[in-house]
Amino acid sequence: MTSTLLLTHKKSLLFVGRTFAIMALLLVESASAQATEKVIFNLGTPRSDGGLILDSRGDLFGASGTGDPGVMGTVYEAKRFANGTWGLDVLYRFLGGNDGRTPNPGLIFDSAGNLYGTTQAGGANSCPSEPTSSCGTVFELSPTPKGEWIEKQLYNFAGNADGEAPNSGLVADSAGNLYGTTASGGAYNGTVFELTPGSNGTWTETILYRFSDVEDGLGPSGLIRDSQGNLYGFTRKGGATENGTIFKLSPDTNGTWTYHLVYSFCSRTNCSDGSLPAGIILDSQRNLYGVTNYGGAVPCSAASNGCGIIFKLVRGTGDTWGFHRLHTFCTKNQCLDGAFPSGAPTLQSGGTLYGVTIVGGETSQGTLFKLVQTSSAWVLTSLYSFCPSFPCTDGQDPGGKLALDGSGNLYGTTPIGGKGNGVVFQVIP
Secondary structure, three states: OOOHHHHOOOOOEOOOOOHHHHHOOOOEEEEEOOOEEEEEEEOOOOOOOOOOEEOOOOOEEEEEOOOOOOOOOEEEEEEEOOOOOEEEEEEEEOOOOOOOEEEOOOOEEOOOOOEEEEEEEEOOOEEOOEEEEEEOEEEEEEEOOOOOEEEEEEEEOOOOOOOEEEOOOOEEOOOOOEEEEEEEEOOEEOEEEEEEEOOOOOEEEEEEEEOOOOOOOEEEEEEEEOOOOOEEEEEEEOOOOOOOEEEEEEEOOOOOEEEEEEEEOOOOHHHOOOEEEEEEEEOOOOOEEEEEEEEOOOOOEOOOOOEOEEEEEEEOOOOOEEEEEEEEOOOOHHHOOOEEEEEEEEEOOOOOEEEEEEEOOOOOOOEEEEEEEOOOOEEEEEEEEOOOOOOOOOOEOOEEEEEEOOOOOEEEEEOEEOOEEOEEEEEEO
């Protein structure tokens, strides 16, 4: 989802004269090549908020926090037809009551084709911190033989010890348990929770960790799960310098979970190691890759130490990790390589990373990039610059994680551009 804070920098990027001297110190090269972009659907309503997923047929599913008048969010499907055209179906419209309000991107499927997600607000319980609002929900959408989708509330947050305001999607294990985060509640600064299905159709919540102070992070988000059952996430605030953290939760044999601080950002001079993480992924060796919205080795705006980085955290022995900065954005004049990356990178087999930046590129309306490791360096290529000419019929300010199909095509969303409220796009590298 596009950050208002990031967008305020679109017109305030300052390109420092020492940029190219700093570039010589980076173990990174940049290249540019224009890929082919295709708008597969213009979004009137719902407006898109990033983070698409693909089903086995190649159809795309997403969630939006907006919708028609009186609608408090939608879940939609972009359906691919045999003739190459696409159609958009709204699967569910949230009304803002007990059914929830403002769904988060990051839907997941189960083996039966049901969808699961969270809403930031709404639900059956009023929040103690804000009595006029509800605390959010976890929901399931199930398809019917007639092609309709039925919503079921799996859990309504109460805003006390159980958490408040879920702020990202879910992950699941092989037993069907669901894991997620809340931005606040849990007595302090957010929670990581587990929902366990019961035989009678009810779900039981267990809090795995409550964030208690600044050092362990504020407002966890973006959970991922490795093959050993460990959970990883990030916080955009907190840590040693209050610029965000990466954390790990490990299950213990007695059913409890242990917190490990993997990395605290802005721990190097001028935040050259990044600030405000925005997404993480795991590779097959359980190393972590991710992006930060700010920081890096090249100062590029009046309001931050840099326009973001791509990083890798290499797993060492025990709970030690080695930090590597793979790319600093805005290393090219006018930020042609992009600025302010957003959303977890997408990892292709073979090690290629894909992602988007909210601004930067040829007209400063955002880019789609790939990052490849060569024998001597990591090389970033700007595959596509959005809005090559105004009006931005191809979309602008892309955000969220890209979906990748078996043919190597990439899919994503923009919150604005197109015919007004953004687009669902395909990029063929």
